[in-house]
Amino acid sequence: MKRTHLPLNALRVYDAAARHLSFTRAADELAVTPAAVGQQIRALEDHLGVVLFRRTSKGLELTGEGEAGLDALREGFLRFEESVAAMQAGQASDRYTFAVPGSFYGEWLGPRLARYQADAPGIAYTVLADENADFTEANLDFAIRLIDGPGELEGMRLTPAKRVCVASPEASDAVRENWIEWPGAALPEDARPSILAGSAGQALTSALAGMGRTVLPLALVERAIERGALTALEEPVESRRAYWLVAPLPQWRSKKVKALVEFLSA
Known part of the structure; x- marks a missing residue:
C-alpha cells in the first residue's frame, strides 16, 4: 500500500506551537525564527485544508x-x-563486523582489540579477510586497508606511512639477495624477484621463512623486528601508503565505531 507523504517537519512545528500556544516559544524550542514557525503552520494548514490556530485577545x-x-x-x-x-x-551494540588483511590483524590490530575487549567484557568480533568487501553486502562496520587515503569514505590513519626492507636473520647472505615481490611492494628498480607473493601477508610469511628479502609497511613488521624474527636491512623510509580504518559516513557516526576509533587513536 502506498503511504501518504507526510510533512513531518511541519507536524513537528505544529506540535511545539500547540504545546506552548506561542509561535515565539515554539521557535525558541526548535531553534528557528517565529516567522519560520508561522510559515510552517500556514503550509501545513494549506496541505490539510483546515485552520489549526486562531488569534484571540487572550x-x-x-x-x-x-x-x-x-x-x-x-x-x-x-x-x-x-x-x-x-x-x-x-x-551501540557490542558486536563489530569488519574486514582487515590477515597479516595486519595478527601483527597490529589483534593485540589492540584484545585490550579493548578486556576493558569491555561482552564485546564480540566478526572478522572478514577481504578488506575490499562491499560495506553493504557484508554489513561491515568498518574496514582496514593499506591505502594512500580514505577517498570518498571517512577514515583515520592507524599507522605511519613508512616502509622498510627486511629479511630473516637466519637467512644466508646468498638467500638474502633473493627479492620477494607482492602487489604494491616498492622494490628497487634493479630488483629481480625470485618469489612473487599475492599479498603483503604472503610476502611477510616468505621473509619469516627465510626465503629472501622484501619491502613491507613498517607497522606490519615492527613486532617481528622487536622479537628478532626479522632484521631491518636499512632504516625505514617514507611511504605513500599506510593502514587506514575506513567506513561510510553512517557507520563512522555510530557510537560503537566512534568508541573504537577513540581507543585506537589514544
Whole structure:
C-alpha cells in the first residue's frame, strides 16, 4: 500500500506551537525564527485544508480541527522516538563486523582489540579477510586497508606511512639477495624477484621463512623486528601508503565505531 507523504517537519512545528500556544516559544524550542514557525503552520494548514490556530485577545488558541489531531500525532512521535532508539541501540551494540588483511590483524590490530575487549567484557568480533568487501553486502562496520587515503569514505590513519626492507636473520647472505615481490611492494628498480607473493601477508610469511628479502609497511613488521624474527636491512623510509580504518559516513557516526576509533587513536 502506498503511504501518504507526510510533512513531518511541519507536524513537528505544529506540535511545539500547540504545546506552548506561542509561535515565539515554539521557535525558541526548535531553534528557528517565529516567522519560520508561522510559515510552517500556514503550509501545513494549506496541505490539510483546515485552520489549526486562531488569534484571540487572550493569545493563540487551537481550533477544534487543531485539537482533534494532537493526541494521535503525539503518539506517532512517541513511536518515532522508540523506533530511533531501537536503531541506535543496534548501532551501540557490542558486536563489530569488519574486514582487515590477515597479516595486519595478527601483527597490529589483534593485540589492540584484545585490550579493548578486556576493558569491555561482552564485546564480540566478526572478522572478514577481504578488506575490499562491499560495506553493504557484508554489513561491515568498518574496514582496514593499506591505502594512500580514505577517498570518498571517512577514515583515520592507524599507522605511519613508512616502509622498510627486511629479511630473516637466519637467512644466508646468498638467500638474502633473493627479492620477494607482492602487489604494491616498492622494490628497487634493479630488483629481480625470485618469489612473487599475492599479498603483503604472503610476502611477510616468505621473509619469516627465510626465503629472501622484501619491502613491507613498517607497522606490519615492527613486532617481528622487536622479537628478532626479522632484521631491518636499512632504516625505514617514507611511504605513500599506510593502514587506514575506513567506513561510510553512517557507520563512522555510530557510537560503537566512534568508541573504537577513540581507543585506537589514544
